[in-house]
Amino acid sequence: MTVRRELVPFLIIPFVVAAVVLSARVQSAASLPAGQTTAQVAQPVSGQTSGQLGSTQHSALALVVLDPAHGGTDQGARGSTGITESDAVLGIARLVRISLEGQGLRALLTRQANEGPSFDERSKIANSQRGAIFISLHVSSTGQPGTVRVYSLAPDTAPSAQHGGLISWDHAQSGSQDLSRKLAELLQIQMAQRFHSSPETPLTARVRQLRTIAIPAVAIEISSVSLPDRGPLDQMSPAFADAVARAVAAFRLVYESGGQ
Numbered sequence: 320m321t322v323r324r325e326l327v328p329f330l331i332i333p334f335v336v337a338a339v340v341l342s343a344r345v346q347s348a349a350s351l352p353a354g355q356t357t358a359q360v361a362q363p364v365s366g367q368t369s370g371q372l373g374s375t376q377h378s379a380l381a382l383v384v385l386d387p388a389h390g391g392t393d394q395g396a397r398g399s400t401g402i403t404e405s406d407a408v409l410g411i412a413r414l415v416r417i418s419l420e421g422q423g424l425r426a427l428l429t430r431q432a433n434e435g436p437s438f439d440e441r442s443k444i445a446n447s448q449r450g451a452i453f454i455s456l457h458v459s460s461t462g463q464p465g466t467v468r469v470y471s472l473a474p475d476t477a478p479s480a481q482h483g484g485l486i487s488w489d490h491a492q493s494g495s496q497d498l499s500r501k502l503a504e505l506l507q508i509q510m511a512q513r514f515h516s517s518p519e520t521p522l523t524a525r526v527r528q529l530r531t532i533a534i535p536a537v538a539i540e541i542s543s544v545s546l547p548d549r550g551p552l553d554q555m556s557p558a559f560a561d562a563v564a565r566a567v568a569a570f571r572l573v574y575e576s577g578g579q
Contacts, residue, residue, distance in 0.1 A: 380574040382425045382451040387412040391435020396460035398544035408456040418564035442531040453536035462542030466517040467510040470538045471503040473523040491533040498535040509562035
């Protein structure tokens with residue numbers, strides 16, 4: 320086959336571009352510290368694969384993603400006297416942020432006011448962070464007032480769908496469950512010390528929000544909205560915030576050692 324002279328540059332260009340791209344990728348990979356991997360979680364697409372879990376060991380824990388549950392038109396649990404879960408947890412989250420900052424940790428809230436981000440939107444906020452953990456805050460409609468329960472995600476008996484190192488969006492938590500349980504244990508210890516009748520060990524449950532979080536993640540539930548007024552919840556909040564901050568500070572050592 321004869322190739323016309325004027326077509327030769329156009330045939331060469333694609334190979335030059337490919338070589339440049341390959342070189343850039345090699346340089347980028349070489350710039351990572353030895354043994355460190357990146358974590359990538361894509362947006363969910365109709366149940367298809369959407370996340371790639373990296374190493375559970377990180378150089379530093381620097382950020383706590385605080386998730387005041389519900390919001391917008393979803394008020395969550397509502398007491399007979401008008402106390403709403405969405406409003407209560409937002410105020411509590413702000414106090415927790417202050418306490419975390421006192422421990423040298425940054426805090427990022429998934430909502431700042433009465434917005435109502437979806438489960439997936441909250442997950443995307445968390446999964447885009449590095450060196451982070453996720454804490455979802457709730458106030459229950461039942462339970463003994465003045466008590467606190469911490470949950471990590473219950474183990475999934477169904478195998479997670481994996482495709483070429485990617486996991487399905489609904490199984491994003493599977494790679495972080497050991498660290499999540501350790502975080503839950505430290506949090507529950509602090510809560511039991513401050514709030515009598517709270518359990519001494521954390522619980523597990525199929526918490527919807529935790530399924531799609533690819534970093535260590537727990538949910539904390541305070542009892543309850545079924546109170547005559549907000550007074551008891553407001554009185555609990557400073558001690559609750561301090562308990563969270565101290566537990567996270569203790570967990571930082573576990574996290575930075577890779578869970579050892």
